[in-house]
Amino acid sequence: MKNISRNELTTLTQSAFVALGLSxxxxxxxxxxxxxxxxxxxxxxxxxRVESYGERLLIKGINPRPNMVVEQCAAALFKVDGDxxxxxxxxxxxxxxxxQAAKQQGVAVVLARNSNHFGPISPYSFLAAEQGFATIxxxxxxxxxxxxGGSDARLxxxxxxxxxxxxKGPPFLLDMAMSVVxxxxxxxxxxxxxxxxxxxxxxxxxxxxxxxxxxxxGFLLPIGGHKGxxxxxxxDMLAGLLSxxxxxxxxxxxxxxxxxxxxxxxxxxxxxxxxLGNTEWLSERMNDFASILHGSEAADPQKPVMVPGEIxxxxxQNHLQDGIPIEDDLLLMLxxxxxxxxxxxx
Amino acid sequence: MKNISRNELTTLTQSAFVALGLSxxxxxxxxxxxxxxxxxxxxxxxxxRVESYGERLLIKGINPRPNMVVEQCAAALFKVDGDxxxxxxxxxxxxxxxxQAAKQQGVAVVLARNSNHFGPISPYSFLAAEQGFATIxxxxxxxxxxxxGGSDARLxxxxxxxxxxxxKGPPFLLDMAMSVVxxxxxxxxxxxxxxxxxxxxxxxxxxxxxxxxxxxxGFLLPIGGHKGxxxxxxxDMLAGLLSxxxxxxxxxxxxxxxxxxxxxxxxxxxxxxxxLGNTEWLSERMNDFASILHGSEAADPQKPVMVPGEIxxxxxQNHLQDGIPIEDDLLLMLxxxxxxxxxxxx
Numbered sequence: 001m002k003n004i005s006r007n008e009l010t011t012l013t014q015s016a017f018v019a020l021g022l023s024x025x026x027x028x029x030x031x032x033x034x035x036x037x038x039x040x041x042x043x044x045x046x047x048x049r050v051e052s053y054g055e056r057l058l059i060k061g062i063n064p065r066p067n068m069v070v071e072q073c074a075a076a077l078f079k080v081d082g083d084x085x086x087x088x089x090x091x092x093x094x095x096x097x098x099x100q101a102a103k104q105q106g107v108a109v110v111l112a113r114n115s116n117h118f119g120p121i122s123p124y125s126f127l128a129a130e131q132g133f134a135t136i137x138x139x140x141x142x143x144x145x146x147x148x149g150g151s152d153a154r155l156x157x158x159x160x161x162x163x164x165x166x167x168k169g170p171p172f173l174l175d176m177a178m179s180v181v182x183x184x185x186x187x188x189x190x191x192x193x194x195x196x197x198x199x200x201x202x203x204x205x206x207x208x209x210x211x212x213x214x215x216x217x218g219f220l221l222p223i224g225g226h227k228g229x230x231x232x233x234x235x236d237m238l239a240g241l242l243s244x245x246x247x248x249x250x251x252x253x254x255x256x257x258x259x260x261x262x263x264x265x266x267x268x269x270x271x272x273x274x275x276l277g278n279t280e281w282l283s284e285r286m287n288d289f290a291s292i293l294h295g296s297e298a299a300d301p302q303k304p305v306m307v308p309g310e311i312x313x314x315x316x317q318n319h320l321q322d323g324i325p326i327e328d329d330l331l332l333m334l335x336x337x338x339x340x341x342x343x344x345x346x
Numbered sequence: 347m348k349n350i351s352r353n354e355l356t357t358l359t360q361s362a363f364v365a366l367g368l369s370x371x372x373x374x375x376x377x378x379x380x381x382x383x384x385x386x387x388x389x390x391x392x393x394x395r396v397e398s399y400g401e402r403l404l405i406k407g408i409n410p411r412p413n414m415v416v417e418q419c420a421a422a423l424f425k426v427d428g429d430x431x432x433x434x435x436x437x438x439x440x441x442x443x444x445x446q447a448a449k450q451q452g453v454a455v456v457l458a459r460n461s462n463h464f465g466p467i468s469p470y471s472f473l474a475a476e477q478g479f480a481t482i483x484x485x486x487x488x489x490x491x492x493x494x495g496g497s498d499a500r501l502x503x504x505x506x507x508x509x510x511x512x513x514k515g516p517p518f519l520l521d522m523a524m525s526v527v528x529x530x531x532x533x534x535x536x537x538x539x540x541x542x543x544x545x546x547x548x549x550x551x552x553x554x555x556x557x558x559x560x561x562x563x564g565f566l567l568p569i570g571g572h573k574g575x576x577x578x579x580x581x582d583m584l585a586g587l588l589s590x591x592x593x594x595x596x597x598x599x600x601x602x603x604x605x606x607x608x609x610x611x612x613x614x615x616x617x618x619x620x621x622l623g624n625t626e627w628l629s630e631r632m633n634d635f636a637s638i639l640h641g642s643e644a645a646d647p648q649k650p651v652m653v654p655g656e657i658x659x660x661x662x663q664n665h666l667q668d669g670i671p672i673e674d675d676l677l678l679m680l681x682x683x684x685x686x687x688x689x690x691x692x
Contacts, residue, residue, distance in 0.1 A: 073621040074452025076422045106420025109453045109617055134588065136482070136615075147651040150642030162580040164588070172583060174576040206645055224569025230520040230654040233639075234508040237518060241631050242480065242510070242622055248638045269482075269615060271455055275419040276588055285587050292594045293579075296496030299552055305496040308576040 002331060003323030009047065010035045015338035016050050017086070020057045021064030026089055033088035036123035038324045040312035042175075044184035045120035048330055050337055052254070053086055053117070058342055061259040062086055062116055068093050076105040079244065080112040084261045087118030094268045095124050099131055102270040111243035112266040117141075117254065122175040122312055125163025128270060129171035135163040136269040138235040140245065142253045142262070144183055144220045148229035151206040153219035154249050157183065158235035163309075165273050168283035169290070173309030178232035179220035186212045186220075239265040348677060349669030355393065356381045361684035362396050363432070366403040367410030372435055379434035382469035384670045387661035388521075390530035391466035394676055396683055398600070399432055399463070404688055407605040408432055408462055414439050422451040425590065426458040430607040433464030440614045441470050445477055448616040457589035458612040463487075463600065468521040468658055471509025474616060475517035481509040482615040484581040486591065488599045488608070490529055490566045494575035497552040499565035500595050503529065504581035509655075511619050514629035515636070519655030524578035525566035532558045532566075585611040 004012075010031045017027030030053075037046040056062040066085035070093070072078050078097050082090035094110040101108035118139055125135045141156030157177040164172040181200050189196050190212035198208040201215035209215050222228030240247030245265025252262045273282055290307045298304045319325075326334075336342070350358075356377045363373030376399075383392040402408040412431035416439070418424050424443050428436035440456040447454035464485055471481045487502030503523040510518040527546050535542050536558035544554040547561035555561050568574030586593030591611025598608045619628055636653045644650045665671075672680075682688070 074618065075450070076454075077452025077618065077621050079622070104421070105451055105453075106423025107451075107453050107455045107615075108422075111622070134584070147639045147642045149644055149646065149649050150639070150651045151645050152642050154638055154642050162576075164580070164583045172580070174580055176573050176576065180570070223571075223573050224526070226654075227522050227569050230508075230522065233654065234510070234518070234520055237510045237635065238480070238617075241635055242617070242619060242628075244623070247631075247635060269453075271584075271588070272420065272423065273588060275423050276425070276457070277590070285593075289583065289587055289593060292500055293493045293496070296493045296498050296500050298495055299497050300495065303495050305493040308572075308579065 001325050001327055004326050004331070005323050006035060006039065006320060009038065009324055009326065012334050012338055013047050013050060016054065016334055019338055019340045020054050020342075022057075022086065023065070026086070029092050030086050030088045033091065033119045033123050035324070036126070037120045038326075039316040039319045040120070040122050041315035041319075042120045042122065042312070044182060044188070047326070047334060049117070049119065051333055054337055054342060056116070056254060056258045057086070059259045061254070061257075061261070063261075070097055076101055076108045078108070078110045080110055082112050082115035084114050084116065087116040087264070090115040091118035091124055091266060094266060095128060098268045098270040099128060099133060102133055102272040106272045106275045108268075108270045110268040111238070112268075113243045113245035113263060114261065115245070115264045115266055116262055117264065118266055120175055121159055121161030122163075122173050122309075124268070125161050125173050125175070126171065129163045129165035129173070132165050132167070132272060132274045133163075134165060134271040134273050135161070137161045137163075137267065138239050139266040140236040140240040140247060140251060140264055142251055142255070143249055145179060145222055145229075145232060146202070146206060146219050148222070148226045155229075155232055155236055156251060157220055158232040158239075160231065160235050164286070166283055166286035167279035169287045170307075170309060170313050172286070172307065173312060178222045178228045178235070180223055181220070183216075183220060186215050190216060238267040243267065347671050347673055350672050350677070351669050352381060352385065352666060355384065355670055355672065358680050358684055359393050359396060362400065362680055365684055365686045366400050366688075368403075368432065369411070372432070375438050376432050376434045379437065379465045379469050381670075382472070383466045384672075385662040385665045386466070386468050386658035387665075388466045388468065388658070390528060390534070393672070393680060395463070395465065397679055400683055400688060402462070402600060402604045403432070405605045407600070407603075407607070409607075416443055422447055422454045424454070424456045426456055428458050428461035430460050430462065433462040433610070436461040437464035437470055437612060440612060441474060444614045444616040445474060445479060448479055448618045452618045452621045454614075454616045456614040457584070458614075459589045459591035459609060460607065461485075461591070461610045461612055462608055463610065464612055466521055467505055467507025468509075468519050468655075470614070471507050471519050471521070472517065475509045475511040475519070478511050478513070478618065478620045479509075480511060480617040480619050481507070483507045483509075483613065484585050485612040486582045486586040486593060486597060486610055488597055488601070489595055491525060491568055491575075491578060492548070492552060492565050494568070494572045501575075501578055501582055502597060503566055504578035504585075506577065506581050510632070512629055512632035513625035515633050516653075516655060516659050518632070518653065519658060521658075524568045524574045524581070526569055527566070529562075529566060532561050536562060584613040589613065
């Protein structure tokens with residue numbers, strides 16, 4: 001484990017993507033999102049993704065030199081064709097189109113198709129919040145969840161995130177999947193040889209399991225039963241069905257068919273909070289909102305009440321000051337990739 | 347129990363609101379939403395609300411003759427001041443403003459303040475879907491949930507709903523609260539003398555309870571722990587904080603202070619699906635989406651996989667054909683109210 005500065009890690013990650021065929025500008029944009037994930041402590045969605053994105057770039061499952069197309073459907077409504085680009089590139093294009101439009105119209109919705117895994121949602125929400133925009137952002141994903149009451153995986157875990165800006169304090173940031181846990185946590189348990197709680201996932205026949213290996217062959221369980229199932233469906237309807245992307249079982253698995261375009265979809269809903277009141281008004285309400293929550297006595301004195309985003313923003317502060325802790329293996333992979341050595345040594 | 351036709355129930359409910367001081371047009375609009383709740387089988391949010399809305403109208407806790415004001419903040423962004431009107435009136439004003447704007451801009455966001463309980467969300471989503479709009483609609487509410495890890499009620503159950511239109515088939519309709527169950531279910535259990543599962547709510551000290559009486563003194567538990575807590579907060583930030591309404595503990599309780607304006611807030615996000623593709627394209631994708639879900643073998647053969655909204659739409663079909671079943675007590679209350687007899691006989 002070694003602490004790496006944000007700049008150093010961004011440069012290294014950018015170099016890896018350049019070696020994988022991206023233009024320097026595109027590589028920098030993708031690196032920026034993945035390094036922001038590391039800043040927030042979202043390690044499962046951080047620079048480790050260079051490897052999985054990279055494997056697909058090498059076999060042309062992802063297009064390293066995309067020609068993304070933005071289509072304006074109405075003053076505040078856009079579609080983006082991602083041309084099978086690396087996901088964070090599509091995400092950043094959507095975000096920039098949405099911010100530009102919401103500056104004028106107060107609101108914007110951008111729907112993307114022909115995309116790939118776009119990293120975590122918090123970095124997009126954070127960048128938007130810094131510019132004064134509230135966000136609702138979602139993506140569909142490879143199928144890992146069964147319909148409520150069903151017996152096979154037919155929908156993705158549908159990551160969904162929200163942000164609300166705070167001009168003089170921490171923004172609100174919520175970034176979640178509809179499953180009780182992310183699939184990456186089950187992969188990590190498997191790698192570490194640990195068992196998992198039986199509320200996390202089922203085996204291939206729909207039976208809850210404590211074996212991460214069986215769970216990886218099965219599917220994830222949604223939060224709140226039919227409610228989480230319903231929200232996951234809605235995310236896919238906006239990100240996949242309405243965007244023109246694939247949805248449900250039409251989404252290709254990047255694990256099973258890494259060489260085939262996934263046709264993932266995303267949605268970005270932006271609201272320009274600057275049209276709603278001035279910065280004093282908004283900051284005062286945001287800070288009052290947080291202090292009402294913090295004022296609730298903790299059931300466990302060791303665990304004070306938190307507002308979503310506080311943990312990530314605290315980690316970012318620490319990582320900007322002390323550097324970002326990166327595992328030796330991960331650092332070696334990044335260095336190898338950045339020098340064009342893509343084959344794992346066995 | 348008696349079956350009443352939609353028209354008859356609407357006329358009766360409208361008469362009750364006229365007797366309570368509303369204009370005939372406003373009374374008709376409120377009646378329409380509450381009767382749609384009955385059509386969908388959402389009885390806790392249906393015409394029984396005439397009594398609770400009525401009690402507050404009589405003591406001027408709700409304004410029977412409001413002067414609602416619509417403020418256009420940007421081309422696609424609006425604020426509505428509900429002037430403490432009956433909630434469904436504010437809801438319908440928001441919906442109409444949003445539909446008008448989204449016809450032009452493709453998207454619209456309307457935020458309401460100075461409102462009251464606006465009924466269930468499905469009727470609004472259904473009306474919007476019939477006109478080709480996808481919806482995200484939410485409201486804040488009297489505090490009934492503790493912050494995650496906290497020990498007193500500081501946020502509402504934050505009802506949240508989604509709709510997606512289907513020009514040649516059933517729309518997608520999801521209408522949910524962030525609590526495991528609605529508070530009304532606990533009130534019903536209390537009235538029926540039944541105990542409740544301990545996952546529903548806690549007592550006043552934050553300890554899970556099976557007593558509906560203790561639960562009514564305590565607070566509801568959110569779905570998915572910190573995830574449901576986070577979504578509930580986000581709903582309140584959009585419906586309350588950004589709209590200029592009350593939020594969290596600033597929301598007044600209609601039970602404890604029925605004579606005081608609640609200053610509830612709502613949000614309506616509309617997306618005009620007609621700008622995304624033609625009706626054939628959308629219908630085909632919507633029907634394919636549903637059939638993929640229906641195709642998952644049911645874990646319990648008695649309980650086939652459902653798409654959110656199917657149960658409500660089926661009930662509507664039945665109720666339009668056979669009439670809406672209304673309890674004798676409820677019918678008597680409506681008849682009494684419609685003739686200006688507001689005092690309960692004991």
